[in-house]
Amino acid sequence: MKDSKLSAAEVIAGWNAPDQVAAAQAHLLSPFESMEKLGQTPDRPLLTRGEGVWLYDEAGRQLLDGPAGMWCTQVGYARPEIAEAIAAQAMTISYSSPWYFLNGPSAALAARIAAVTPGDLNHVFFTTGGSSAVDSALRFMQFYNNVLGRAGKKTILARIDGYHGSSHLTAAVSGRAGNRPNFDLEMETISFLSAPNMFTRPEGMDEAAFCDHLIAELEERIETLGADSIGCFIAEPVLASGGILVPPQGYHQRTLEICRRHDILYISDEVVTGFGRLGHWFASEEVYGITPDIITFAKGVTSGYVPLGGFAISDAVLARIAGEKSKQSFYSNGYTYSGQPVACAAGLASMDIIEGDGLLEHVRDIAPYFQAQLATLADLPLVGDVRGAGLLGCVEIVADRAKGVSTDLDAKLTLRIDRLCYDKGLIVRPIRSMCVMSPALVITREQIDLMVRILRESITEVGIAARAEGLLP
Numbered sequence: 001m002k003d004s005k006l007s008a009a010e011v012i013a014g015w016n017a018p019d020q021v022a023a024a025q026a027h028l029l030s031p032f033e034s035m036e037k038l039g040q041t042p043d044r045p046l047l048t049r050g051e052g053v054w055l056y057d058e059a060g061r062q063l064l065d066g067p068a069g070m071w072c073t074q075v076g077y078a079r080p081e082i083a084e085a086i087a088a089q090a091m092t093i094s095y096s097s098p099w100y101f102l103n104g105p106s107a108a109l110a111a112r113i114a115a116v117t118p119g120d121l122n123h124v125f126f127t128t129g130g131s132s133a134v135d136s137a138l139r140f141m142q143f144y145n146n147v148l149g150r151a152g153k154k155t156i157l158a159r160i161d162g163y164h165g166s167s168h169l170t171a172a173v174s175g176r177a178g179n180r181p182n183f184d185l186e187m188e189t190i191s192f193l194s195a196p197n198m199f200t201r202p203e204g205m206d207e208a209a210f211c212d213h214l215i216a217e218l219e220e221r222i223e224t225l226g227a228d229s230i231g232c233f234i235a236e237p238v239l240a241s242g243g244i245l246v247p248p249q250g251y252h253q254r255t256l257e258i259c260r261r262h263d264i265l266y267i268s269d270e271v272v273t274g275f276g277r278l279g280h281w282f283a284s285e286e287v288y289g290i291t292p293d294i295i296t297f298a299k300g301v302t303s304g305y306v307p308l309g310g311f312a313i314s315d316a317v318l319a320r321i322a323g324e325k326s327k328q329s330f331y332s333n334g335y336t337y338s339g340q341p342v343a344c345a346a347g348l349a350s351m352d353i354i355e356g357d358g359l360l361e362h363v364r365d366i367a368p369y370f371q372a373q374l375a376t377l378a379d380l381p382l383v384g385d386v387r388g389a390g391l392l393g394c395v396e397i398v399a400d401r402a403k404g405v406s407t408d409l410d411a412k413l414t415l416r417i418d419r420l421c422y423d424k425g426l427i428v429r430p431i432r433s434m435c436v437m438s439p440a441l442v443i444t445r446e447q448i449d450l451m452v453r454i455l456r457e458s459i460t461e462v463g464i465a466a467r468a469e470g471l472l473p
């Protein structure tokens with residue numbers, strides 16, 4: 001494979017799919033690569049084309065893209081407006097250093113995002129994706145407290161089952177156990193709170209009592225650690241990779257109020273929930289009634305066409321360390337590609353489409369139907385829970401509630417369901433025992449019907465086969 005020379009034009013045209021798979025097998029190290037199987041035929045299919053909510057694989061199979069890539073293809077695949085903006089910007093000025101110059105697309109996109117963030121979150125810092133967005137926000141918290149002369153106020157409050165990225169610091173604040181083995185993480189300044197998981201809440205506790213329970217835990221933790229040692233609280237409005245966990249009613253406002261009382265920065269990680277997924281540009285205020293200090297975003301900002309992320313921050317926070325209060329400091333955190341003009345042009349074009357096609361209104365209109373149709377699956381014996389918000393949905397497979405949730409058997413059956421769905425034309429991408437659906441914002445009712453029909457057939461058929469094999473009672 002060393003002398004392989006697949007040209008851009010040939011690869012894009014898809015003329016040599018077997019060569020592309022061979023190149024991946026020999027040279028590509030993918031996220032979450034099984035080291036045991038490295039070098040073997042990849043078990044990830046090669047996708048060759050996308051259009052709207054549809055993907056096509058090398059075998060020519062048409063697939064409804066249930067997770068919208070990685071919750072990111074908001075306006076759908078193959079929108080010429082974004083492709084043209086990328087090409088035009090690349091031919092105008094393909095790069096400019098954010099250290100020494102301004103460029104129009106990053107300035108315009110910062111203003112455009114600031115116009116749709118809640119409250120006084122009026123400044124935007126651009127990064128290369130979600131991990132770098134969260135990492136930069138957390139580093140801002142450290143910088144901020146150092147400039148304020150509060151060197152001890154650095155502990156990060158995070159939640160079990162939260163996911164915030166794959167950098168050194170963001171992996172450490174991610175509370176999902178599966179991301180940990182064999183990595184070294186600096187955990188001293190991180191304190192984990194319980195996941196606001198309504199499905200696994202203590203037996204007999206109603207929603208209001210569960211919320212009180214979580215709030216009491218937060219208050220106790222602050223009391224124990226001391227507010228003087230805590231720099232920020234980081235929270236996804238809805239825990240995405242953790243399994244579409246929608247916190248109990250009132251949780252967002254109460255956690256924010258506690259943070260404000262103790263001068264703890266509230267970072268709302270909207271990498272998944274931002275840019276229309278819950279029917280609004282951002283979910284923090286319009287869905288959950290909070291104006292955080294910092295909102296992180298990525299993914300849907302460019303509809304996944306090119307990498308981009310960032311955070312928006314409040315004037316009130318900046319004012320505490322700007323101007324005369326700055327002590328001549330520099331926020332010396334940055335990337336070669338902060339505000340990359342081609343990426344920002346794609347962001348502007350994607351926002352144009354979301355606005356022009358009324359996609360926020362469309363999501364608000366169609367999301368109740370999406371949730372209701374997914375909920376019909378609850379009658380299947382293998383389905384333990386169906387939950388969601390906006391265009392985020394989760395069908396949790398539970399083989400035997402008495403044995404607990406998310407067992408190895410549940411995960412095995414979910415993998416089988418995923419494979420069967422794929423054969424029937426639906427991409428699921430299971431997260432352990434959860435079939436998570438987060439389609440592109442452009443999805444129609446008919447496509448939702450198809451998604452739910454394939455899920456129902458696949459879950460039913462896997463259940464019948466598992467019973468025949470004696471895996472289920």
Ligand SMILES: Cc1ncc(COP(=O)(O)O)c(C=O)c1O
Pocket residue numbers: 070129130131132134163164165166236240241269270271272298299309
């Ligand atoms: C809530 C959240 N934050 C951060 C990230 C990290 O984003 P990225 O993979 O773009 O680095 C993710 C990725 O899924 C995410 O779901």
